[in-house]
Amino acid sequence: MRSYSSALAVLLAAMLTMGTQAGPSLPHLGDYPQGDPRRVGAAEPTTEEEAATQPEAPSALTLCPAQERVYRKSLLVTAFPRRGDASANGGGLQGAEQALPEWLAGRLANSGALFHHQTLNASLPMGSPAETAQQARQLARERQTQLVLTGALLDLGMARPKDLLNPDLITRGRNATVSTFGLNEEWDTRQRHFVLHLELLDGVTGNAVFRHEYRLRGVWNPKHPARARFGTPAFWETDYGEKVEQLLMEAGAHLEEAIRCQPLVARLNRAAPGSAPLLEAGRVQGLETGDRLPLHRVSLRQIPGEYRLYTAHLLASGATLTVVRAYAHSSEVKLEGDWALYGEHLAVAPGPGTQTASTGPPPTPSAEKPHAEAPETDAN
Incomplete structure (x- = not known):
């Protein structure tokens, strides 16, 4: 019996190896890195045109110098709608639009970068950059916040949705062998994508002060699929959920640093x-x-x-x-x-890298009297 099991394992491993070398490969596998959002692909771009299309990676977590005086800001976090291929089917991830921003808001609230935050169940309507900026300014003014965090879920889909909904015997054996013997994770057909676009907008100008697209893929292997809704314990215990949590921790650290670098x-x-x-x-x-x-x-x-x-x-x-x-x-x-x-x-107030708010006496005024500002029509 033991020799039979060993032979079966060897046979299945050989099938896995042959499956990755012959015939059509798994769709999109290898396109997304795992864990580190600063990597934007599995391979370096080979041409200048490909390099130009790669999203710009965020800087290291020292975007600006440290400052003795800590200025805390206020933040409004909108919902993250699903776009394009962000299918929630095959796992019931429909709650990601609200669960993701709430998770990030809680992470930032505990960081000390904010004195106040609030979440909004609605998202910023899609439009031109100018329209988005104007809508962000209006929301920030209504909610009395300095910054607005918005985002979009671009991909939550399965690499091979048919294998998830109706796997055949070979597919089941293949995935079981990968899990049991700790083989190359890319041989598992239950790969799921996660692509999140984040923007931190200035509430006065509406301009983006931080923008990045985070990508990963992981194995969607919930023990109890009916319970594995987004953000539940059953979700976080999956390979996919663990990678998403790691990515969100890194995204939260990037956002915390971007908020710290903004002047009050x-x-x-x-x-x-x-x-x-x-x-x-x-x-x-x-x-x-x-x-x-x-x-x-x-x-x-x-x-x-x-x-x-x-x-x-x-x-x-x-x-x-x-x-x-x-x-x-x-x-x-x-x-x-x-x-x-x-x-x-x-x-x-001065931002990091500049002097803190001066507490000394005002400088001696020059002999020239300051000019009064010309009146300006309120465009609102």
Whole structure:
């Protein structure tokens, strides 16, 4: 009996080897790396044209220098819709659209980079980059957040869906042999793809401050398929779920670093005459009494040929604010100099790599009096 089992194992292993060398190969197998999202393919591009089409890998997890003062930001996380080949069939992964962003939001909330986050069950509607940026700005303003995290699931499909739904005897024996003897994982026909596109958008301009596409493949081998919905314990214990968790940990680390590298941006609320204006940031965000912050103006420019579609820009106004009194989530501030402010203004704390908010006395003003800003029509 023992010799019979050994012979059977050898025969099945030979069938596996022959199957990978003769006839059609497994669709798409070998296209996606496993675990490391900074690798974008199993092989290096061979031509300049192929190299140009490869997604740009995120930088190492030191995107900017460390900073003594920690400024914490607010984040809105939208749902991640399924696009293209992101089929949830063959495993019931329909809940991935909400489960994935909630997982990443929780990971970032525990990192210390945020003082507040919220999730949105809806996703950003598909459109042109300008439309996406404008929608992100509107959402950030409505939800009072500095950053917006959005994404899309591009592929959740099985490499060979027929083998999952109706496997024949040879396929079952092949996969059992791979699992039992720890053979080359690529010989297992239960390969499943995972492709996630992430974008971290600035809530003032709508521009992407971080963008990357993460890819992997793993074996979809749940012990209890009916229970293995996305994010359940039965899902995470699969080979595919373990690889997805590892990839999400790396994506979370990339996002945490990208958030840390952004300067703190806070809106200025000009109060009634006789009362101090308030800045929508305080001690929780990292500000202290005596901090001096440069003031920027929000400029909206209409896109030629587009109806009510604008680009947003932060322009240095030349004015500076001093924090007179810092509360938990707001600060009383004083405007230095004789400035006439028009339109929407925001204070921008220094980002990593620059000096922290200055707490010293203001510099001696020059003899020339600052020019008042020209009024600007509100494009909103």
